[in-house]
Amino acid sequence: MDLTVEKKLRNLYELQAVDTALDNLKAMMGELPMEVADLEDEIIGLETRLTNIEGEIGQIQDGINAYRTRIKECNQQIDKYKEQLNQVKNNREYDALNKEIEILGLEILQAEKSIKMQQEKLDTQKEILRVTGETLENRRKDLEFKRVELKTIEKENEEEMNRLGGDREKAEKDVDPRLLKAYNRIRKNVINGIAVASILRGSCGGCFARIPPQRQSDIRAHFKIIDCEHCGRILVDVTISGQETIVEVKEEKPATRKRLKLGAKAE
Numbered sequence: 001m002d003l004t005v006e007k008k009l010r011n012l013y014e015l016q017a018v019d020t021a022l023d024n025l026k027a028m029m030g031e032l033p034m035e036v037a038d039l040e041d042e043i044i045g046l047e048t049r050l051t052n053i054e055g056e057i058g059q060i061q062d063g064i065n066a067y068r069t070r071i072k073e074c075n076q077q078i079d080k081y082k083e084q085l086n087q088v089k090n091n092r093e094y095d096a097l098n099k100e101i102e103i104l105g106l107e108i109l110q111a112e113k114s115i116k117m118q119q120e121k122l123d124t125q126k127e128i129l130r131v132t133g134e135t136l137e138n139r140r141k142d143l144e145f146k147r148v149e150l151k152t153i154e155k156e157n158e159e160e161m162n163r164l165g166g167d168r169e170k171a172e173k174d175v176d177p178r179l180l181k182a183y184n185r186i187r188k189n190v191i192n193g194i195a196v197a198s199i200l201r202g203s204c205g206g207c208f209a210r211i212p213p214q215r216q217s218d219i220r221a222h223f224k225i226i227d228c229e230h231c232g233r234i235l236v237d238v239t240i241s242g243q244e245t246i247v248e249v250k251e252e253k254p255a256t257r258k259r260l261k262l263g264a265k266a267e
């Protein structure tokens, strides 16, 4: 059966509409699992960080305890020397003991200074521990939320995906085999998956290049299949596409995100 050009274009556009809906669904699902994976990585990083900080705090605490023990020992030693002072026999012994007491006194001062420094370090680390712990708690909550969201969307999309899959099969059957080949080839080559573009304010709805007025009226005449001279997409007019194509281009992403306002059937 030989179809009219108009009918061929309608069937082809139908397939494009279903494929675009599928692309959007996949794009939406594609981001959430990534977000969940990113959060999981971040949480592992934060947990490692917490463990490291706790280790550092333990070391500082051990250092402080060692200084305290040493101060105790010094004081005991000083007490002993002071007792010996009462039993000295000459000046030389007396001076020697006092010298020892003085040295131990200096060591105690030094140890107290060190404890003060370590205590400040300890306070800083404890603050870092607190902030890191808070961040970790928040990320865990985020993750829990995102996991629920993902599960819900997966469940919702499963139905939608199956429905669109069925629609696609039906739509593909109606497309002229030669056109289907061209369609598949174009779709592979364009970044936004749009092989059949609508005329959008006198421009190609796929690449936004101006379409010469004569070409525009040829497209409207449905006399033959016409492609965009600039990007090679098959062009249709608004009577085929039903509505104007709205394309959102995000520059920073290689995979262009798009949203097609589709006809009632594909919506």
Ligand SMILES: [Zn+2]
Pocket: 204, 205, 206, 207, 208, 209, 228, 229, 230, 231, 232, 233
């Ligand atoms: Zn174009």
